[in-house]
Amino acid sequence: MFTLATWNINSVRLRAQLVCRLLADEAPDILCLQECKSPVDKIPAEVFHALGYHWIVARGQKGYNGVAIISRIPIEDAGDRDYARLGHARHVAARLPGGVVIHNVYVPAGGDEPDRTVNVKFGQKLDFLTDMRDAFHADRPGRSILVGDLNIAPREDDVWNHRQMLKIVSHTPTEVEHLGAAQDAGGWVDVTRKDIPTGPLFSWWSYRARDWAAANRGRRLDHIWATQDISGASHSSRILRDVRGWEGPSDHVPVFARFDLAP
DNA sequence: ATGGTCGCACAGCGA
DSSP: OEEEEEEEOSOTTTTHHHHHHHHHHHOOSEEEEEOOOSOGGGSOHHHHHTTTOOEEEEEOOSSSOOEEEEESSOOEEOOOOOGGGOOOOOEEEEEOTTSOEEEEEEOOOOOSOSOTTTOHHHHHHHHHHHHHHHHHHHSOOOSEEEEEEOOOOOSGGGBSOHHHHTTSTTSOHHHHHHHHHHHHHHTEEEHHHHHSOSSOOOSEEOTTSSSHHHHOOEEOOEEEEEEHHHHTTEEEEEEOGGGGGSSSOOSBOOEEEEEOSOO
């Protein structure tokens, strides 16, 4: 059995103490971070090490992007992909002792305008998802988990107001379709929604709201997926809303799931 | 309809 968490930390160096607090309070076996905004050699690995998290598999760059998998069970580096050939640190994979592979993904946000003819970043987001789809189609994953900030809230109840969000990047039909194609190509099951099938579910609230909790204009951008062969072993999904209220928070909160598998 | 807040790194870009 192991507990897995994913969290867009928005600078792992600035928020190393928040990571420690989560590790101490919730003790996930594996924590996947996105937007570390740090070269790998500047990630404060020692402080995680001191809490028993002896393994880190990461990709990084200066200032932007960056993904890391922090683990207290042994993991080995299982490589990375440069979807859409952006040259960004947006994917890394790790293998658990039993052979389960964990993909940690940070999908491009996509800018403000949901039109690739006027907004290059939106096109890059769609291309990233198309490349992911093609990779999973060519090499269909088994006994795998995919987590991360996918920057898309696919369902009506994954946003505070579906109608109002239809032309807002992260909830446009085009993006939802691209994400669905990548999900279908890999045979991925949305573990969070398997466990919590109905009702509003958010993992992100903008920094720009006067009062994020009162307005509650959230979106579910952060996801845990598993291939069908192991999705039945998952349970106890949780989204830690309270973490948004911690001092100096990330705009995202951690998403958790447990897997009844030998790690 | 607009502007609102962060982080990086030191001006403005990305989110």
